[in-house]
Amino acid sequence: MKRILVWGAGAIGGTVAAHLSRARKSPTLVDVNAAHLDAINRDGLRISSPDGEFTERLTALAPEQVSGVFDVIFLAVKATHTEIALERAREFLTPDGCVVSLQNGLCEIGIAELVGRERTVGAFINFGADYVEPGHLLFANRGVVIIGEIDGLMRPRTQRIVELLRPFEPDAATTDNIWGYLWGKTAYSSLLKAEALSDQTMVDFIGDPDLREVHVKLVRELLAVARAEGVEPLGFNGFDPRAFERDDEAAYANLADMAEFYRPSAKTHSSAWRDIAIFGQKTDAPAQLTPVFAIAEKHGLQVPISRKLVQLIENLEAGRAKQGSSLVAELAKEAMAS
Ligand SMILES: NC(=O)C1=CN([C@@H]2O[C@H](COP(=O)(O)OP(=O)(O)OC[C@H]3O[C@@H](n4cnc5c(N)ncnc54)[C@H](OP(=O)(O)O)[C@@H]3O)[C@@H](O)[C@H]2O)C=CC1
Numbered sequence: 001m002k003r004i005l006v007w008g009a010g011a012i013g014g015t016v017a018a019h020l021s022r023a024r025k026s027p028t029l030v031d032v033n034a035a036h037l038d039a040i041n042r043d044g045l046r047i048s049s050p051d052g053e054f055t056e057r058l059t060a061l062a063p064e065q066v067s068g069v070f071d072v073i074f075l076a077v078k079a080t081h082t083e084i085a086l087e088r089a090r091e092f093l094t095p096d097g098c099v100v101s102l103q104n105g106l107c108e109i110g111i112a113e114l115v116g117r118e119r120t121v122g123a124f125i126n127f128g129a130d131y132v133e134p135g136h137l138l139f140a141n142r143g144v145v146i147i148g149e150i151d152g153l154m155r156p157r158t159q160r161i162v163e164l165l166r167p168f169e170p171d172a173a174t175t176d177n178i179w180g181y182l183w184g185k186t187a188y189s190s191l192l193k194a195e196a197l198s199d200q201t202m203v204d205f206i207g208d209p210d211l212r213e214v215h216v217k218l219v220r221e222l223l224a225v226a227r228a229e230g231v232e233p234l235g236f237n238g239f240d241p242r243a244f245e246r247d248d249e250a251a252y253a254n255l256a257d258m259a260e261f262y263r264p265s266a267k268t269h270s271s272a273w274r275d276i277a278i279f280g281q282k283t284d285a286p287a288q289l290t291p292v293f294a295i296a297e298k299h300g301l302q303v304p305i306s307r308k309l310v311q312l313i314e315n316l317e318a319g320r321a322k323q324g325s326s327l328v329a330e331l332a333k334e335a336m337a338s
């Protein structure tokens with residue numbers, strides 16, 4: 001695991017790469033954002049956090065500048081860009097190397113098709129980070145970091161990848177149920193995508209008593225798909241899927257715990273919210289949820305609230321709607337009809 005490529009130098013990839021570089025792991029960083037590359041190569045990569053900040057000198061390359069081979073590729077592009085990024089990145093992977101997806105969604109399914117199941121290692125991340133400006137990222141809060149093989153087995157490389165990530169997250173750990181985490185995050189992060197419809201912070205949106213029924217129906221809808229797929233969804237950082245499955249009161253109490261997790265964070269809004277409100281760009285919500293819809297269909301399950309969520313986000317992305325309570329009300333209407 002000596003030669004490390006981090007593909008995607010944004011909030012997640014850049015933050016991880018800067019910490020690995022500081023620990024003398026010498027990662028090679030790749031991105032397509034020319035202004036960001038220029039700033040990193042000129043001034044270093046600045047990482048701010050509530051605990052202080054540091055600037056790490058490291059080389060950042062455009063995809064066409066990469067050469068050589070690498071033992072591990074940490075993929076940290078948005079789900080939308082997984083395929084295009086990997087088609088290029090896989091050229092640089094050793095035959096017995098692996099791709100580790102530092103992404104939200106069920107990206108490991110597509111990655112396995114592109115590089116082979118045996119070269120795909122699952123990862124679940126829940127720390128918060130923001131791209132602030134070229135060359136400058138915010139590491140907003142720590143969160144769970146878990147590595148697991150997609151077939152549930154433990155291999156020597158599983159632990160080696162965890163060790164590699166420890167300079168970034170000292171509590172990084174392995175699991176034999178990575179799909180449990182990925183589906184857990186899929187259900188949980190539907191609330192973060194729904195927050196993108198609103199003009200609220202994550203704390204206010206997730207903790208909004210007027211929206212709790214909507215939140216619970218949305219999360220339950222996705223947990224049911226995980227169960228149909230034979231996956232035991234797992235909790236993390238305040239989220240307990242079983243509370244949602246138990247009864248309404250338990251689910252409402254858990255929503256409060258989930259909101260509290262974000263209160264001390266310097267990241268006030270979800271990445272999807274920021275894509276719309278700050279950058280005026282597309283989110284990766286459709287790319288994350290579309291594979292889930294296909295799986296739901298396979299099991300004969302309806303997911304009307306999640307489908308409505310994607311439709312509303314696409315309206316936002318296309319400039320046909322504005323973030324705010326009336327958009328949230330449209331989602332609520334669908335949820336209450338379900
Ligand atoms: N930010 C967060 O707090 C969290 C994010 N995640 C997940 O992590 C993943 C990465 O998100 P995040 O870091 O926030 O996103 P960012 O947009 O901050 O970073 C992604 C970077 O990848 C670049 N990129 C796009 N296409 C390519 C390509 N083909 N090759 C190389 N680089 C490319 C982007 O450039 P450009 O902008 O020009 O497209 C951007 O700089 C997502 O799946 C997200 O859902 C998970 C947990 C928390």
Ligand SMILES: CC(C)(CO)C(=O)C(=O)O
Nearest residue numbers: 126127128129192270271
């Ligand atoms: C909010 C966060 C960081 C999860 O904790 C996230 O995954 C996102 O913004 O997409």
